[in-house]
Amino acid sequence: MIKQLILKDFIIQWKFLIWYILYPVFFYMGLTDTENLFIILLFIGSICMFIASIFVSVKIYEKREF
Known part of the structure; x- marks a missing residue:
């Protein structure tokens, strides 16, 4: 249960990284x-x-089964 919450939190944070950090960097580099x-x-x-x-x-x- 905790492992699933950690993965879900990571995925949500990754989406914020894409929208707010990577796209402006791509736009700026594409222009320059x-x-x-x-x-x-x-x-x-x-x-x-x-x-x-x-x-x-x-x-x-x-x-994997133990």
Whole structure:
């Protein structure tokens, strides 16, 4: 129960990060320099893949029987 609440809280906070931090950064970088936008997209993509791998690991761990 607590683990589910922690994951739900993390997902809600992640949505706030996307709306209030990442989109303005993308907009600013898109207006100023295209090369920096590409580097930031690669960096954010790698972070998203890392978070997705953590979620998959948690799901596999929860399905495991002891």
